[in-house]
Amino acid sequence: MTQLLCEDLVLGYEGQAVVNGLSFQVNQGDYLFILGENGSGKSTLIKTLLRLIPPLSGKVELGGGLRADQIGYLPQQTPAQRDFPASVEEIVRSGCLNRMGRRPFYSRAEKAEAQADLERLGIAGLARRCYRELSGGQQQRVLLARALCAAQRVLLLDEPTSGLDPSAAREMYELIARLNREGLTVITVSHDLPAAARYASHVLHLAHRPLFFGPREAYLQSEVGRACLAMAKGEEDA
Ligand SMILES: Nc1ncnc2c1ncn2[C@@H]1O[C@H](COP(=O)(O)OP(=O)(O)OP(=O)(O)O)[C@@H](O)[C@H]1O
Numbered sequence: 007m008t009q010l011l012c013e014d015l016v017l018g019y020e021g022q023a024v025v026n027g028l029s030f031q032v033n034q035g036d037y038l039f040i041l042g043e044n045g046s047g048k049s050t051l052i053k054t055l056l057r058l059i060p061p062l063s064g065k066v067e068l069g070g071g072l073r074a075d076q077i078g079y080l081p082q083q084t085p086a087q088r089d090f091p092a093s094v095e096e097i098v099r100s101g102c103l104n105r106m107g108r109r110p111f112y113s114r115a116e117k118a119e120a121q122a123d124l125e126r127l128g129i130a131g132l133a134r135r136c137y138r139e140l141s142g143g144q145q146q147r148v149l150l151a152r153a154l155c156a157a158q159r160v161l162l163l164d165e166p167t168s169g170l171d172p173s174a175a176r177e178m179y180e181l182i183a184r185l186n187r188e189g190l191t192v193i194t195v196s197h198d199l200p201a202a203a204r205y206a207s208h209v210l211h212l213a214h215r216p217l218f219f220g221p222r223e224a225y226l227q228s229e230v231g232r233a234c235l236a237m238a239k240g241e242e243d244a
C-alpha cells in the first residue's frame with residue numbers, strides 16, 4: 007500500500023531550486039534511506055514531506071489513509087538543541103502536541119503513550135532527568151521516543167545517529183530496525199552507507215537531483231552505490 011507518492015518534485019526556498027526532478031514512492035513497511043552529501047537537499051526533502059515548506063512544483067500525496075498527524079519526526083540536531091532545558095518526560099509528551107489542537111494539557115492517554123514509548127526504547131528510568139544532562143546517545147533515544155509518540159504509522163528521521171559513537175549508532179539503528187519490523191514505515195536521512203546496506207529496504211540517493219531510487223539490492227549493484235560503498239570501505243580501512 008502506497009503511503010507517500012512524490013511526483014516531479016522541485017524543492018527549494020523562495021523560488022530557488024535545491025532539488026530537481028524528484029519522483030519516488032514509499033509503501034507501508036518500507037525502510038527508506040535517503041543518502042547524499044552535505045547540502046544535497048536531504049533535510050529540505052524531509053521538511054517538504056512534513057509540509058513545513060511547500061514544494062516549488064510537483065506533488066506530494068499521502069495514500070492508504072495516512073494522515074499528516076500520524077507521521078513522527080526526529081529533526082536534525084544542532085548544538086543549541088542539545089542544551090534544551092526540559093525534562094525527558096516533557097520532551098517525549100510534546101510529541102503529542104500536534105494531535106492536541108488547542109487543548110492546553112496532556113490527556114491521561116497521551117501521558118500513558120509517552121510512558122509506553124519510553125519503556126519501548128528502554129529509557130523509562132530517564133523520565134525525570136533533565137534532557138541537557140544526558141549523553142548524546144540517550145538524547146537521541148529521547149527524541150526517537152518523542153517521534154514515536156507522534157507517529158502512529160510513519161517515522162521521519164533526519165540523521166538519527168549524528169554525533170553518536172559507532173556502538174551507540176549501531177544500537178540506535180537496531181532500535182529503529184525493530185520498530186520497522188513491528189510495522190512502522192521508516193524514512194531516515196543518513197551518511198552511513200554500511201547502515202543503509204544492512205538495514206534499508208529502499209535507497210534514495212540525492213545530489214540536487216535523484217542519482218538513484220529503488221530497492222537496496224539494486225542500489226548496491228548500481229554504479230553510484232558501488233562507488234559509494236568502495237569509498238566507505240576505503241575510509242574504514244584507512
Ligand atoms: N531555510 C533555508 N533557506 C534557504 N536556503 C536553505 C534553507 N535551508 C537550507 N537551505 C539550502 O538548501 C540546500 C540544501 O540544504 P539541506 O539542509 O536540505 O541539505 P542536507 O542534504 O540536509 O545537508 P546536511 O547533510 O549538511 O544536513 C543548501 O544549499 C542550503 O544552504
Ligand SMILES: [Mg+2]
Pocket residue numbers: 048049050082164
Ligand atoms: Mg540535513
